[in-house]
Amino acid sequence: MNTTQHMLIILAVILLASALLLVGVALLARAWRLQRNQDTVDEKIASHERPAAASNVRAAPPTWRDRLVAVSANWLDTPIGRQLVAEEDRHLLDQCNVNDVRGKSLFFAARVALAISLPLLGVLLFDRGGMLRLSGILFCGIALGYMLPKWVMQRTARKRQLQAAEELPLLIDLLRLLQGVGLSVDQSLHVIENEFRSVLQVLGEELAIAGRQYSTGRSREQSMKRFSTVFDNEDLHAVSRLLVQVEHHGGAVQEPLKQFSERIREQRKLDMREKIGKLTVKMTGVMVLTLLPGLLVITGGVGFLAVIRALSRMGAGT
Template identity: 80%
Template sequence: MNTTQHTLIILAILLMAAALLLVGAALLARAWRLKRNLATVEQKIAAHDRPSAAPDIQTPGWRDRLMALSANWIDTPVGRQFVAEEDRHLLDQCGVNDLRGKSLFFVARIVLAIGFSVLGLLLFAREGWLSVLLILFFGIALGYMLPKWVMQRVAIKRQRSAAEELPLLIDLLRLLQGVGLSVDQSLHVIENEFSNVLKVLGEELAIAGRQYSTGRSREQSMRRFSTVFDNEDLHAVSRLLVQVEHHGGAVQEPLKQFSERIREQRKLDMKERVGKLTVKMTGVMVLTLLPGLLVITGGMGFLAVIRALSKMGANI
């Protein structure tokens, strides 16, 4: 295959990608126009119902338009392939599982998959269909998985933060319950007064509080809090709060025992990490300190043996 044929293949692939983008853009534009028309009708109806109200219509920017277009695809079969249930749970763990977060995740996957494929074809394409297919495969796969890898790192960081904040949350709950506040009042105080300390758990408690204020039961509002980070201790705390809400009773002693158990578990985990670190440092010490130690302790002896052997060779 000569250079001209290779160039024509790349151009054909680029034209096909451009055609697919145009078709998708046309469909998204049509959906956006329908949504805009519906919003305009709703605004007119609202203005007719309130004639004294001044109109407040802002022209959306290109980012808002892009978010609106991608939001129309989130719950379609294509959107559920790009933002699956596992990805939505991952976005929950990152604290961005709203319409904007899902739309950004959806757009990032599409843009990166197409961008990496085109960039790979322009930089690394060789003669033959096999190289083109490999570049397309790895470009699409890398663009599809890169946003998920980034979100996984953010989710792991938030999980660690939640585990570190849990003992403080339990102590605050025990203290507030000890002064006579109810569960609802205690959670409200933690949300408003300690959000700068409990950055992750405070945000989750705020979401649970908003759900509870809209009419959901305590069990329903705490379901996300207990399952979002896949942490058994958080699940146990939420279950304890639900039981106290339903049946009442003293909660200071169970919270105290629970806090002591968590701190003891953290001590055991720290000892395990120190033990693993000691084993790893043994190999480092053998590779770095042992040669220097041998030179210091046995260097003079080796030199004496070498000099003696050299003198014996000179005498012979």
């Protein structure tokens, strides 16, 4: 590639960066105008509702993260925002317990920032000429910047799913114990939410969300909908359905919970045996690679040495 073509490629990259910068400045300017109008409206409303005694109290200035959240929040309901934070991504944020305006705004901002900065960084570091190479760098940078926040959230969601599955047997035992002493479903969930949050870190948060929804007037079935579907776990769905049925129709719940707990523990034993079986197969290859050479040396080393010495004597005799 000659110097002219290389200069054209650099000029194209600079023009692309300038275009992206202009688009970003236009978007930020629009978001700033919207935020300024919103702040003006909020200030007018607050001036009428604020009591006279607190008229001299000033709110803390917003941080850079608050400004970033405010700018990104204006784009969540736009076509671009619905594309960058789709329903699948919002369900993923639900599983990470950050599906609020702040969480969605930071997710949107992370995708936009990485999708713009990684291609430019790749061009500056790895571009050595060639239109095909430049196209590959730009494509890989945009794809990586778009998918990297989702991969991080998927990793966090997977950890929370596994932790929820580990906490489920304890939750069932606590429900069975509290129901056995005469507490209602609402009282049992309230006790678990307040007293056992340290051992039920994931399910305790979900029960707290369900409790707040129930206290605001939603039915038990509506408030437990998130609890039963957020982790895509059939056992959690079954527990939620059982609690809703007991809330509606009453009846003894200790025996069904006991049977359910035994079934979950038996399933966990089967899963553990399956993992042990797979681990045994994997260890066979490791043992062949590590123990077999040493075993051959110990068992056949003397014979090999004798053969080598006999051949050496025969060679010396001839």
